[in-house]
Amino acid sequence: MRALVVEDEPLLNESLVDHLNEDGFTVDSVEYYSQAQERLLGEPYDLILLDLRLPDGDGMNLLKELRDQEEDSAVIILTARGELEDRVEGLNLGADDYLSKPFSMQELSARLHAVLRRKFKVSNNRLDVGPLSVDLDQTRAEVNKQVLSLTQTEYNLLRYLALNRDRTVTRIALAEHVWGDRIDDRFSLDFINSHIKNLRKKLNHASGYDFIKTIYGMGYQLRNPEIHDDTGDVV
Amino acid sequence: MKLQDKIGLTNLTLSMVFYVLGGIALYWFITHAVYQELDSHLIGHRNDIISKVESGEFDVKRLEEMGALATYEWVEINKIKNPDEKALKSGETNIFRTIEVEAPEGEPSRQPGSYRMLESQAKLNGSWYTIKFYERIAGWHTIIITILTTVLILLLAWVMLSYFVNKVAFKRVLAPLYSTVEKLKTITTPQQIHPDLPSSSTEEIEVLHRSLNHMFRQLSASFEEQKSFIQNASHELLTPLTIIRQKADALLSDRSLSEESIARVAQIQETVSRLSRLSNALLMISRIENRQYHLDDEVSLTEALEVVLDELQIYTESKAQQVRKTIEYDAVINGNRDLIQALLFNIIQNAIKFSPNESEITISLKAEGANAILRINDNGPGISEEQKEQLFRRFYKGSKGHSESPGLGLSIVDSICEMHGFKYNINSGAEGGTTFTITMANVKQFREIPVGA
Numbered sequence: 001m002r003a004l005v006v007e008d009e010p011l012l013n014e015s016l017v018d019h020l021n022e023d024g025f026t027v028d029s030v031e032y033y034s035q036a037q038e039r040l041l042g043e044p045y046d047l048i049l050l051d052l053r054l055p056d057g058d059g060m061n062l063l064k065e066l067r068d069q070e071e072d073s074a075v076i077i078l079t080a081r082g083e084l085e086d087r088v089e090g091l092n093l094g095a096d097d098y099l100s101k102p103f104s105m106q107e108l109s110a111r112l113h114a115v116l117r118r119k120f121k122v123s124n125n126r127l128d129v130g131p132l133s134v135d136l137d138q139t140r141a142e143v144n145k146q147v148l149s150l151t152q153t154e155y156n157l158l159r160y161l162a163l164n165r166d167r168t169v170t171r172i173a174l175a176e177h178v179w180g181d182r183i184d185d186r187f188s189l190d191f192i193n194s195h196i197k198n199l200r201k202k203l204n205h206a207s208g209y210d211f212i213k214t215i216y217g218m219g220y221q222l223r224n225p226e227i228h229d230d231t232g233d234v235v
Numbered sequence: 236m237k238l239q240d241k242i243g244l245t246n247l248t249l250s251m252v253f254y255v256l257g258g259i260a261l262y263w264f265i266t267h268a269v270y271q272e273l274d275s276h277l278i279g280h281r282n283d284i285i286s287k288v289e290s291g292e293f294d295v296k297r298l299e300e301m302g303a304l305a306t307y308e309w310v311e312i313n314k315i316k317n318p319d320e321k322a323l324k325s326g327e328t329n330i331f332r333t334i335e336v337e338a339p340e341g342e343p344s345r346q347p348g349s350y351r352m353l354e355s356q357a358k359l360n361g362s363w364y365t366i367k368f369y370e371r372i373a374g375w376h377t378i379i380i381t382i383l384t385t386v387l388i389l390l391l392a393w394v395m396l397s398y399f400v401n402k403v404a405f406k407r408v409l410a411p412l413y414s415t416v417e418k419l420k421t422i423t424t425p426q427q428i429h430p431d432l433p434s435s436s437t438e439e440i441e442v443l444h445r446s447l448n449h450m451f452r453q454l455s456a457s458f459e460e461q462k463s464f465i466q467n468a469s470h471e472l473l474t475p476l477t478i479i480r481q482k483a484d485a486l487l488s489d490r491s492l493s494e495e496s497i498a499r500v501a502q503i504q505e506t507v508s509r510l511s512r513l514s515n516a517l518l519m520i521s522r523i524e525n526r527q528y529h530l531d532d533e534v535s536l537t538e539a540l541e542v543v544l545d546e547l548q549i550y551t552e553s554k555a556q557q558v559r560k561t562i563e564y565d566a567v568i569n570g571n572r573d574l575i576q577a578l579l580f581n582i583i584q585n586a587i588k589f590s591p592n593e594s595e596i597t598i599s600l601k602a603e604g605a606n607a608i609l610r611i612n613d614n615g616p617g618i619s620e621e622q623k624e625q626l627f628r629r630f631y632k633g634s635k636g637h638s639e640s641p642g643l644g645l646s647i648v649d650s651i652c653e654m655h656g657f658k659y660n661i662n663s664g665a666e667g668g669t670t671f672t673i674t675m676a677n678v679k680q681f682r683e684i685p686v687g688a
Contacts, residue, residue, distance in 0.1 A: 009474050015481040022488075053470050080469040084573065102477035102511050104504075105484045153549065168487040168497070172504045179546075191549060216494040218501035219487070 001046040001116075005029040006036045006062070007078065008054050016049055019105045023112065033057030037065070044071050047116065050095070051078045052086055060089060067094040074119040076111060078103075100180075104173045106164040113163055127162045130224035131207050134162045143206040153178060154199045157192075161212065161222035170219035196220055238412070239405040243398060250394045258387050265382060269375045270351065274331050277353035277368045280304060281329075284366070288359045295359055307371035315356070318363035330354040333372065348373040411435050415444065425458040425526050461525045465518055472514045480507045516643040523574070523650040530655065532572040533679060536600060536607065537565040539572070543579045547587060554592045561599040564681040566607035570655045578651040581644045582611050582671050589615035589669070607678045612670045617663035 003025040007013040013029050020027045025047065030036050033054045039045075040062075048066070052059035063075060077090040077098045087098050096115045099108060117125050117136065125136040133142045139155045141148045150158065160177050161169060174196075175188040196212060203211045209225035287293040295312065303309045332352045353368040415432060422428060430451040432444035483503045486492065492500070522528060544551075544558060551558055568575070586596050594614040601608045652659050652673065660672040 009478065011478040012474060012481065015478065015485065018485065019481075080466075080473045101473040102480045102507060105481055170487070170501045170504050172501065172508050173484070176508060191553060194553070216497050218497050 001025050002043070003027045003047040003049070004036070004039055004045045004073075005049045006033075006054065006059065007031065007049065007051045009051075012051075015105070016108075019108060020047075020049075023109060031055075033059075033062060036062055040066060040069070040071070045073045046119075047112070048073050048075045049078060050075055052090065053080075060086075060093065063090065063093045063095060072119070074115045076115060104176065106160065106167065106169055106173050107177060110160055110163045110177070127159075127165075129162055129165055129211070129222060130226045131209070132162075132203070132211060132224075134159055136163075143203065146206055148202055148206055150199070150202065153195055154202070157195055158199060158222075161220060165222045165224075168215045168219045168221050174220070239402065239409055242405060243402050246401060247394070247398050250397065254387075254390055254394055257390070258383070261386060262379070262383055265379050269372070269379060270331075270333075273351045273370055273372065273375070274353070277331070277351065277370055278329065280308070280310070280368050281353060281355050281357070281366060284310065285357050285359065295364070304368075307374070309369050311367040311369075313365045315363040315365055320363075328354075328356060349376065408437065411437070411440050412443070415440075415447070424529075425454060428455050428458075430455070458525065461521075462527060465521045465525065465527075468521075469514075469518050472518075473511060476507050476511050476514070480504060483507070513643065516647060519577075520643070520647060520650050523654050526654075528571045528574060528654070530570050532570060534568050534570050534572045534575050535565055535682075536568060536575075536609065537562060537684065539576050539579055540598065540600075543576055543583060546580065547583055550584075550587050551596075554587065554590075556587060556590060556593065557595045559595060559597045561597065562684060563601050565684055566600065566602065566675065566681055567679045568607070568655075568675055569677045569679055574651045574654070578648055578673075581648050582673075585644060586611055586613035586615070586669070586671070589613060591615070602678075602681050603674075605676065605678060607675045607681070609673045609675065610670055612668065614668045617667035617669050618661060619663070623661055623663075 001024070003020050005013055005016045005020070005027060007016060007029070008031045010031065013031060017027045017029050028039060028045075030039055031054075033056045036050075036054075050059050050062060054062075059077065063077070066073065066075065075095045077086070077095045078101060079086045079090070079098055080101050087100075090098055096118060097111050099111060113136065127134045127136055131144045133145075135141060136159065139150070139152060141150060141155065141158055156178055157174055160174065171189045171192045174192045178192075179188060200210065200212050203209070207225075211222055211225055213221045213223065213228075215221055284293065284298065288295060288298070298310060298312045301310070330353070332354065334350055334352050335348070349372045350369045351372050352370075353366075355366045355368070357364055357366055411433070418432070428451045430448040432448050435441045435444060483500050486500050487497065540560070550556075583596070583598070590596060590613040596614075597610075597612045599608075599610045599612075601610075648659070651657075656676055658674040658676075660674075661669060662672070663669045
């Protein structure tokens, strides 16, 4: 799939390109409004990441142009957190989702997936990690075809880990995913620990495997236990 | 009172004062003039009679009998029994008096009424006599009253007419001033300020409009500057933070990373998270103070409380804390929904944070007159007086080692309350426990809570 990154900050641009590459996209990137316009004249993109504040124009106008051209690309706008009007206007103008800065790459992955699914109307959306199957549309997960009984929070965490499988996800990233801006330092990380503990127990109980690896007490990783051993190396 | 009414009434009052004084003065002058005329007439009679007696034309006896001099005029003459020559000679004593006279019998010329009398002494044919001349004023009185009444009525009519004419004239002339005042009344936010007051031919209004326009331009410019500054600061702060965050994330994909390195990366992420929350809080406060948030939502307090308690449920559950609600009525308030939720979130989160496990937090919402009173009470350690003062200053950290949390939460509460016109209060009991009270005056309506809700 083809993606276009429109971001004027070079380092951020680079990060986004790398990450999208990892996720399997063919990525073009530009730093200016004018360059973006040129690109959009060519073959349509499946995904566009659009920063609203560009040095030579307002990203919002680009969005308008895009929709006027009836392009069917999935668009995620990048805004500063707290700029509610930007978000609302962007979504009204046809953006599919937004990401508030600063965001983690894992959050990007989670959103990407939701957007693409919506755009291309893939139904029966599931993510399989070995015997585990996580439903991406509803609060539901199965191990060996047996439904797991999960709380909403546990499901959210499992889904996030699944979307970022084989990657280390830090506790802070998990906390931000669940609570966004409402994190409280003292409590959030402890909560994450206890919820993951419960989640692990449930997964273990259902499958006999430990799906979630603790990474040096800082974070967690979800990987297919059938092909990885406890050290995280592929068997 | 309106300006034009004030001017009109002042004018009217002063006019009436002058009118009354003028009326009195006019009466006095006319009367004085009339009396002058009468008095000189009487003196004329006196001198005339004295000279006629001395020339022999008249004789005293005849005068004594004559009495009437003309219609409404007569004379009385009496010999002085024991004249004091010295005293009489030394001064010409002419005394003028106004007297009321009853009708004497047998004197048809002496009508009852007011008379002007001249009492005089003169030496006639060797003897001293007291001579009194009388002249009737009644007729004059009628004339005086007629003149006075006519003039005063005309003046009064003039004053009244003047008042109404002025009213109309002022209204016209002051119209631009009033329209400016109406315009000013409608301005409540910086976005409503427009430097478009028109020129006027009236000097003061022209000056006023020009100055106001100038001030408006500056206010608008300043507001816009602040707004873009905040937006830029927002962008400039958060973009680099995003980059740091992502580079840190990218590091984690490196499987060869040692334990210490991973720990450091996690710490970088946590610090970025803290910084970004801090930036957002600061930016929110700036935007509140720059009046960039609208207050047009109709916010139901019970709904806002539901949302907030829902978000905080994870904490209360883990601390095994109970939240008890006592809500008499739902209050619907004009304000900003997101900010009011943020307000409630901050206060209740604090209550949760500072209360021990298994304690109770009570929330009550009452109506007091036209105000809604919200109270949030916890059973934590309480806040001392010194701490109270410090608490609302930005960046304050509580002394109990909450070194991680930025102390902006209550600063945000302060800003949001100020913006909405809410009054708040924190009180701690002697045994501990803290009650946060918010008094909200913009209550649009109070609603019954449906049973079973």
